[in-house]
Amino acid sequence: AQSVTQPDIHITVSEGASLELRCNYSYGATPYLFWYVQSPGQGLQLLLKYFSGDTLVQGIKGFEAEFKRSQSSFNLRKPSVHWSDAAEYFCAVVFGGATNKLIFGTGTLLAVQP
Amino acid sequence: DAGVIQSPRHEVTEMGQEVTLRCKPISGHNSLFWYRQTMMRGLELLIYFNNNVPIDDSGMPEDRFSAKMPNASFSTLKIQPSEPRDSAVYFCASSFAQKNQPQHFGDGTRLSIL
Numbered sequence: 001a002q003s004v005t006q007p008d009i010h011i012t013v014s015e016g017a018s019l020e021l022r023c024n025y026s027y028g029a030t031p032y033l034f035w036y037v038q039s040p041g042q043g044l045q046l047l048l049k050y051f052s053g054d055t056l057v058q059g060i061k062g063f064e065a066e067f068k069r070s071q072s073s074f075n076l077r078k079p080s081v082h083w084s085d086a087a088e089y090f091c092a093v094v095f096g097g098a099t100n101k102l103i104f105g106t107g108t109l110l111a112v113q114p
Numbered sequence: 115d116a117g118v119i120q121s122p123r124h125e126v127t128e129m130g131q132e133v134t135l136r137c138k139p140i141s142g143h144n145s146l147f148w149y150r151q152t153m154m155r156g157l158e159l160l161i162y163f164n165n166n167v168p169i170d171d172s173g174m175p176e177d178r179f180s181a182k183m184p185n186a187s188f189s190t191l192k193i194q195p196s197e198p199r200d201s202a203v204y205f206c207a208s209s210f211a212q213k214n215q216p217q218h219f220g221d222g223t224r225l226s227i228l
Contacts, residue, residue: 034216046218100209101162
């Protein structure tokens, strides 16, 4: 079955530390991959997307993500976390077929310690 | 550059009442999505439209929920009669109807059914 997994429900990092949020999907081909961020009381904002080409993609707010076909992963990274990065992060995927429906992971809540 | 506009931002009403949530998508977008977000169930897709036509309503919880898109610039999600378990944040999102196009989210309607 097609699915998206974010194995980490909650992560705490210190300000200035590096960050990696994991995302895995289950699908036989390369899907369309997205990362969104949700701050409290807000809607979801697109950080970056991937569907072909260079497997390392750059997004807004200093985030990047790397697509690894062999691992069916699309992990989100940031070299140095800022307190304002505290939010919930969602990996989302559009699989094959006629649909353009997004399938969301369960989200990872990021806390940033001073 | 206006984003997706949802109204109202907050709604508090008593169970049994009819609730209508409204959404104005980004001009030019031809896909519109309604989501519900709760702590227990996360982010759920309720229904989506392409070119004003409902494509997938498999996420609509029951017959009390209905959604319409009378034209390209307006959609409603109606709950009648409402129940306390319908309390959630409801998001509307819009996009171009291609797989590689990201969805743009509104700020949501926080609904409380007493």
